[in-house]
Amino acid sequence: MSKKTIAVLKGGRSLERNISLKSGARVEKALREMGYSVEGIDVDASLVKRLKELKPDAAFIAMHGRSGEDGTVQELMDILGIPYTGSDVLPSINCMDKVLSKHIFMENGVPTPPFFAFNRDAFQELGAVDTMPIIGDDLGFPIVVKPAAQGSALGIRFAHTGSELPAALISAFSFDNKVLLEKYVKGKELAVSILGKEPRALPVVEVRPKTDFFDFESRYTMGKADYLAPAEIPDDVAAQASELSLRVFKTLGCSGFGRVDIMLGEDGSLQVLEINTIPGFTETSLLPMAANATGISFNELVEEILLCALEG
Numbered sequence: 001m002s003k004k005t006i007a008v009l010k011g012g013r014s015l016e017r018n019i020s021l022k023s024g025a026r027v028e029k030a031l032r033e034m035g036y037s038v039e040g041i042d043v044d045a046s047l048v049k050r051l052k053e054l055k056p057d058a059a060f061i062a063m064h065g066r067s068g069e070d071g072t073v074q075e076l077m078d079i080l081g082i083p084y085t086g087s088d089v090l091p092s093i094n095c096m097d098k099v100l101s102k103h104i105f106m107e108n109g110v111p112t113p114p115f116f117a118f119n120r121d122a123f124q125e126l127g128a129v130d131t132m133p134i135i136g137d138d139l140g141f142p143i144v145v146k147p148a149a150q151g152s153a154l155g156i157r158f159a160h161t162g163s164e165l166p167a168a169l170i171s172a173f174s175f176d177n178k179v180l181l182e183k184y185v186k187g188k189e190l191a192v193s194i195l196g197k198e199p200r201a202l203p204v205v206e207v208r209p210k211t212d213f214f215d216f217e218s219r220y221t222m223g224k225a226d227y228l229a230p231a232e233i234p235d236d237v238a239a240q241a242s243e244l245s246l247r248v249f250k251t252l253g254c255s256g257f258g259r260v261d262i263m264l265g266e267d268g269s270l271q272v273l274e275i276n277t278i279p280g281f282t283e284t285s286l287l288p289m290a291a292n293a294t295g296i297s298f299n300e301l302v303e304e305i306l307l308c309a310l311e312g
């Protein structure tokens with residue numbers, strides 16, 4: 001078999017650029033070790049030109065957040081006819097936008113915390129600020145305020161009282177034109193990674209952040225969060241979480257791999273927060289951890305994701 005050429009797309013201008021550079025570097029190393037011919041591309045305006053010259057057999061998209069995870073790069077790969085890892089354009093668009101995905105969850109009976117969403121115009125032109133007391137009464141405090149399309153917990157704030165809402169909203173609006181206010185779920189934080197051409201759930205990972213929540217710092221600093229892989233939860237709850245994650249992954253039309261973030265409430269309910277169509281591949285990332293917990297090495301993980309694209 002001739003050696004396949006794989007373009008590893010990484011970096012870009014997203015706020016998660018540095019994480020993506022780390023993810024990309026690890027993926028490149030894995031692919032090289034397995035004998036692929038690898039070209040790492042730090043994505044910029046020359047991307048299309050470089051890909052037209054390189055004519056890779058596939059693109060491994062190791063980008064997170066805007067442009068890389070939201071369907072933009074995927075659309076370009078479709079136009080260029082280059083097979084790529086992970087989900088297609090539409091699921092990428094839908095999963096990147098938490099407001100869109102939560103509406104799809106609800107339409108399909110997937111439990112997700114109650115929420116309200118606004119765009120900037122609602123505040124600037126329609127007086128949305130006066131709905132805050134209604135929202136506070138409805139959701140109760142704390143309220144989790146998030147930008148619709150962001151990752152790595154960037155821009156997320158917890159408002160503990162009504163008086164903290166304005167600052168939380170301003171913070172979220174500095175990341176996106178659309179924000180959501182979501183009911184806080186007290187409980188355990190679970191992540192279910194999905195892998196394969198016939199998608200399967202990897203062991204459930206439990207995150208125990210040492211900070212208030214699983215924020216940017218706790219994610220990417222060694223020792224700032226404890227990870228249990230597999231999670232310390234009853235077998236039937238783990239089975240339910242896996243089944244729910246697979247269902248939501250398929251409902252959104254995702255493929256190849258992904259990670260579903262779930263809260264396990266103190267009442268035992270499972271509530272889906274979001275699907276990440278390109279979860280991290282860094283040293284502290286949850287997908288490689290989940291794979292490792294079931295005996296799949298990092299290289300094997302990378303190769304399985306790639307084969308989904310090459311054989312898709």
Ligand SMILES: Nc1ncnc2c1ncn2[C@@H]1O[C@H](COP(=O)(O)OP(=O)(O)O)[C@@H](O)[C@H]1O
Pocket residue numbers: 113144146150151152153154156182183184185186189213214215261263273274
């Ligand atoms: N409704 C919620 N209740 C409790 N904690 C939450 C809630 N939403 C988010 N969080 C916390 O914020 C983190 C990031 O939220 P998430 O919706 O997964 O967005 P991101 O795309 O930034 O990962 C979660 O990992 C969790 O620690």
Ligand SMILES: [Mg+2]
Pocket residue numbers: 152261273274
């Ligand atoms: Mg998340």
